[in-house]
Amino acid sequence: MSTNVAYYIPHKATWPVIATAGLVTMLAGFANYLNGSSIGPTLMVVGLVIFIVMLAGWFTLQSGESESGMYNTQVGISYRMGMMWFIFSEIMFFAVFFGTLYYTRNLSVPWLGGEGTGAATKELLWPTFEATWPTNGPKGLGVDASGARTFGAEFEPMGAWGLPFLNTLILLTSGVTCTWAHHGLLAKNRDQLIKGLIATVALGFTFVAFQAFEYHEAYTEMGLTLGSGIYGSTFFMLTGFHGFHVCIGAIILSVVLFRSTRGHFKPENHFAFEAAAWYWHFVDVVWLGLFVFVYLM
């Protein structure tokens, strides 16, 4: 609820329209590309450039306003609520893919294997199919080196205890370094803040690099691709969207790091740091879910 101080209301914003233009250009370009139109990639690059310029501009505007003390406590609360509800929407987005994994593993794959009322269907349609996990389905879907659809393909599922376990340790450590940086901020220890953020960002990008290596292994050595039936689909969709979110989180943290080197943030006023840290912990928790449900089980 409001207190009796004057309100802060920004006027005449140009960045939101530019952000929208960038997003739409990018997506229209991507759609054109998928339809095989030659203008697609150009549009995507133009949209991306607009979007990056917008991010730089809008971030500069906001951090300038924040540092000049224009935001009162009420604005700070609005921002925090905004970030919390945004993270809630992200949780729901990941819930879709976790739900998909649950549904296919526990319901639809067993049904294909003749469980429940599906016995006759299985006998008629897929008599030789055995419902086990991982699976690439009754037809054994896969793709060959040229990207063409193959049937009866073999693939090797991703193990948990190699790179994925290392990545788990990396992300957990990055959560610790992030909190260490926060303690530095609160204790007005600028050096600790910057070192902690550098470590967090570095660990984040290391995670992404390892993940890229893992994908490369999967595609070249293990026959595991997006086209490897439902296992490949859920594996790459879940880990792929997670990796994408790690990138976003690392970029946000990089902006916070850059601002920290410029002397931004005070112990009592550092919303951007908090938001980035919340996001980072969210990405961390999603990974723990992935490690258990995608890799381990």
Added chain:
Amino acid sequence: MSAVTAEHVDHHDDHDHGPAKGLLRWVITTNHKDIGTLYLVFALAMFFVGGIMAMIIRAELFEPGLQFVQPQFFNSMTTMHALVMVFGAVMPAFVGLANWMIPMMIGAPDMALPRMNNMSFWLLVSGVLLLASTLFMEGGSPAAGWTLYPPLVLQTGNALPFAVFSVHLLGISSIMGAINIIATIFNMRAPGMTLMKMPLFVWTWLITGFLLIAIMPVFAGAVTMLLTDKFFGTSFFDAAGGGDPILYQHIFWFFGHPEVYVMILPTFGVASTIIPVFARKPLFGYSSMVYATASIAFLSFIVWAHHMFTVGMPVAGELYFMYATMLIAIPTGVKVFNWTATMWKGSLTFETPMLFSIAFVVLFTMGGFTGLMMSIAPSDFQYHDTYFIVAHFHYTLVPASVFILMAAGYYWLPKWTGHMYNEKIGQLHFWLSAVSVNILFFPQHFLGLAGMPRRIPDYAVQFADWNMISSIGGFIFGASQLLFLYIVIDTIRGGTGEKVTDEVWEDAHKHGLEWTLPSPPPYHTFTTPPTVIPTEHI
């Protein structure tokens, strides 16, 4: 309800407070009233675009046989009509009302996140334009129904990725709008405006905002999987690879059922705001209204598969979803009872907003009862995918959501513009709409019970009579809406010429803060928080 002390209303500090000059004002505005107006105007435009599509559908169905359009285009029309009406007209109209009214109702200067508010609107416009562009593409626009079920929807031509990205943009827009509304309600209320003093419209939007944030990412995830199934070789919805097309239906309706409540909960809120004013009584059962809204929202998340009774679910699933669905009738019944009890022994007058609201209570209840019929799984096997379901959801959307949007327009236009609308034409608009909407949709119950399937451009001759009557009702209903367009333009341009008072409706100031402000309210309503004084109504 409560009132504000007036001394704060015209108080300005020394920021630059006026709107930008010229058309650019509307592009870069962060003002909740400007953005509310943009949303409302856009929604009205899309209401007519979607309406033209409906007219094409009813013209084709006027007689059996193919008259005007190809079957593929007919199916495009049913699909696009639904998508445009849901995402382009009804939802944006309620977001527009939320933008205009919530800050004024809770004593806030503006929305909590004004820049994001601007972005929500322009993302909405972009999303709808991206969707509309598919009408002119090779292969036509999506024609698999607004539910976009695979595998059928994967046969869409060039339109598919555009439709998917349009859903993404509309989703981001809705989530941003919902976050903004929730942050505004939680963080921007004037001192004294406690949660249980908030107008019902604010309460219903708070809960709707939560629904939107929870479900739009789910729809985005579902269409993303459609995209990867089509273009990147995944097999989420393909049994050959171990997937299941029915999974899409589960995910879609986990989104889709709360989605229909996104359109009806704010409707309830506006009705609960209007009816007490014209009954000259406080709303009956305020707190039970709040709890009923919350219960309906909760139930909306656990009933989704009643849209899929005929899909071949295990019997346990059928039974669970049947009983859970029936539960919704209880909180909804509480609401209908409360509206009726509010009018009981009230000093009723029947201005246009009240007429639309009463019609809403009666006709929405009918739509609710047909919903109850279909919640019974074994009966639903007869009704499923027939015109009965078309009649059911149109009763809950047209004489409910759309009527209440009309009521809201008549109710608040004098406040927004400072001019009074023409009551005679308003009443004519109401009676034409209320009669024709029943001629349009009531016969569709009979068609459905007799077995006429939906989404088919042709039909057996035994369905001819009721289809013709339904189409005639449709044409009258469509034409009547031009009266509303006329009234809106006329009122903005001066209306009856009568200068309206601050409270507009007799004793309206007892019911809501917005009626204690000038008509039209200043560009910036408050610059410091107003003091809220509790009055006799709640």
